[in-house]
Amino acid sequence: MHTWHWRTWNNLPYLTCSLLDSWPHGFFTQHYAPRSPAELTQILHPTAQPYRVKQVHGNIVLAPSEVMLTEQEPDGSASPGIGIPAADGLITEQGGQSVWVCSADCTPVLIADAQTGQVAAVHAGWRGTALKILPQAIARLQAQGSRLQDLRIAMGPAIAGEVxxxxxxxxxxxxxxxAALDTTELKKAVTILHQLPNSPILDDPQPGRVRLDVRRVNALQLEQLGVRPEQVAIAPHCTYQNPEHFFSYRRSQEKKAQWSGIVSG
Known part of the structure; x- marks a missing residue:
């Protein structure tokens, strides 16, 4: 089993995953606000070049050559200024590049390639997951020479399915x-999803509502691509249920987010 570790910098907590031990990385908590990715990169790897995108809940994945170098944001806000392209994933092209995504309930995913040393950061909310952003990021890595079996994938803190x-x-x-679903027949489609092994759908007392485990759907997408379960780790932390560590949009309706990043080798 892959283990998750709390680390500290200046007495502030952040998470790492044993699966990604070979790469400087971190799933940072709300305690790091309002620091920008440029500042957080200093914690992980002082000489790495930081990159980020303007997240829009889509499925576009870019490389640093398609993105301007990240400027220091004085307020560390999640909505960058003009000049940063809209996307929800970043993959590196060479060593010493750090890629970042921010999230407040959506799933931050960090990916590393054990052979090439290249890495990716992906923001997968329900919309991005519906648009298969994770398979999209992996396809881009494969286009750069990655093999599925060499990938290591960690999904960070996000809102848990039960809430x-x-x-x-x-x-x-x-x-x-x-799953093969007829989206026009809602009730039938929901029933089919409920019947999946270790289903990502849970019951909700309110009519017309269910509980959705987005990280589980992403894990199933990876499984269907041919990624083995031991290549994937899912953080046992829920942003909604852990107010002491994480911002949660669903909990507070505030536009605040925490950053997750990784440095290529």
Missing amino acids: YQVSEQVAVEVGATI
Whole structure:
């Protein structure tokens, strides 16, 4: 089993995953606000070049050559200024590049290639997951020479399925990426999703609503690509249920987020 470790910098906590031990990385907590990726890169690897994108809940994945070098954001805000392209994933092209995503309930995913040393950071909310952003990022890594069996994938703190209430419509839109569903027949589609082994769908007392485990859907997408379970680690932390460590948009409705980043080898 892969282990998750709390580390500290200046007495502030952040998370790492044993699966990614060979790469400087961190899933940073709310305690690091309002630091920017440029500042957080200093903690992981002082000479690495930081990159980020303007996240829009889509499935576009870019490389540093397609992105301007990240400027220091004085307030560390999640909505960067003009000049930073819209995307929800970044893959590196050479050593010494750090890539970052921010999240407040959505899933931050850090990926590393044990052979090439290249890495990726992905922001996978329900919309990005419905658009298969993780398979998209992996396809880009493969286009750069990565092999599936060499990838190491860690999904960081995000809202847990047991507390993430969504409409049946949303659940089916996301679920259609892992099961053959007729999205026009909601009730039937929800039933099919419920019957999946270790289903990403849980019951909700409210009619027309279910609970959705987005990280589980991403794990199933990876499984269907041919990624083995031992190549994937999922953090046992929920942003919604851990106010002491994480911002949660669902909990507070505030536009605040924590950063997750990784440095290529």
